Amino acid sequence: MKAAVLVFPGINRERDMARTLRLISGRAPAMVWHADTELPHGTDLVVIPGGFSYGDYLRCGAIAARSPIMDAVRAYAGKGGLVLGVCNGFQILCEAALLPGVLMRNENLRFICRDVYLRVERSDTPFTRGYNAGQVVRVPVAHGEGNYIADGETIARLEGEGRVLFRYSSPDGMIDPNWNHNGAINAIAGIVNERGNVLGMMPHPENHVEAAIGPTDGRGLFAGLVDQLAKAA
Amino acid sequence: MKARVTVTLKSGILDPQGKAIEGALRSLGLAGVSSVRQGKVFDIEIEGGDRAKAEALLKQAADKLLANTVIENYKVDVLG
Numbered sequence: 001m002k003a004a005v006l007v008f009p010g011i012n013r014e015r016d017m018a019r020t021l022r023l024i025s026g027r028a029p030a031m032v033w034h035a036d037t038e039l040p041h042g043t044d045l046v047v048i049p050g051g052f053s054y055g056d057y058l059r060c061g062a063i064a065a066r067s068p069i070m071d072a073v074r075a076y077a078g079k080g081g082l083v084l085g086v087c088n089g090f091q092i093l094c095e096a097a098l099l100p101g102v103l104m105r106n107e108n109l110r111f112i113c114r115d116v117y118l119r120v121e122r123s124d125t126p127f128t129r130g131y132n133a134g135q136v137v138r139v140p141v142a143h144g145e146g147n148y149i150a151d152g153e154t155i156a157r158l159e160g161e162g163r164v165l166f167r168y169s170s171p172d173g174m175i176d177p178n179w180n181h182n183g184a185i186n187a188i189a190g191i192v193n194e195r196g197n198v199l200g201m202m203p204h205p206e207n208h209v210e211a212a213i214g215p216t217d218g219r220g221l222f223a224g225l226v227d228q229l230a231k232a233a
Numbered sequence: 234m235k236a237r238v239t240v241t242l243k244s245g246i247l248d249p250q251g252k253a254i255e256g257a258l259r260s261l262g263l264a265g266v267s268s269v270r271q272g273k274v275f276d277i278e279i280e281g282g283d284r285a286k287a288e289a290l291l292k293q294a295a296d297k298l299l300a301n302t303v304i305e306n307y308k309v310d311v312l313g
Contacts, residue, residue, distance in 0.1 A: 058299070059301055102301060102304050104246075109253055149247070
């Protein structure tokens with residue numbers, strides 16, 4: 001795995017992400033500054049981490065999405081390269097039109113910082129091959145704008161094409177408003193693009209990978225990607 | 234030239250912030266407000282005096298950055 005973690009002004013989760021990538025892949029990722037115009041040669045995973053890029057000014061991720069590096073990311077994704085956007089990274093991918101829809105203010109207007117349960121909807125993708133379909137994982141969220149919204153046609157397409165990879169659920173995998181902390185349509189927590197190579201998700205799997213700290217349910221996502229890339233190599 | 238771009242949420246898009254403001258107005262005792270939706274105003278100074286060029290530039294600015302056209306509408310007013 002030759003990962004590249006993008007860093008925009010105001011991003012604050014890049015070090016957690018880099019640590020997780022190093023722990024699980026065995027190789028420290030390249031840290032790529034937003035003003036660069038090229039990704040490192042041979043990059044096979046681009047990660048856009050969480051934080052408050054540009055202070056969430058204008059709209060979350062709006063300004064970061066228009067950074068020079070995003071043209072390179074767009075070209076790389078266009079050729080099928082894997083992209084993972086977490087939290088602010090998901091917002092940036094939507095603003096960059098690499099994913100449909102938009103993340104809006106949490107329904108109860110509160111910044112929510114706690115563990116949630118996610119149902120993994122399918123396991124036959126590069127991002128979820130480390131899990132079983134229907135498996136429930138526990139990962140933390142920390143966001144004020146995670147309420148995924150898209151028009152009816154887009155939602156129907158996402159659902160019809162199996163492009164929702166993670167949903168907020170109860171601990172035993174039931175979809176229930178009481179377990180949807182931010183009001184996202186259909187409890188959508190993470191989606192992929194049409195081609196399936198770009199994933200955006202609001203929760204932080206990179207923070208649940210070390211037993212010394214807590215649950216390790218986040219490992220499966222990264223370990224699965226390492227597997228996927230080793231196979232492809 | 235002075236110009237103003239107003240960005241508002243498309244109808245049908247939920248606006249919890251607007252709702253919160255509605256509730257706050259009510260608790261201040263200001264009755265009769267049936268709904269509030271929050272938008273944004275950008276006051277922009279354009280170089281030169283060509284009105285049509287200014288409008289075109291501002292439309293581009295709105296389409297490319299100021300508004301997220303998935304959920305927002307915008308209005309461009311060149312004030313001269």
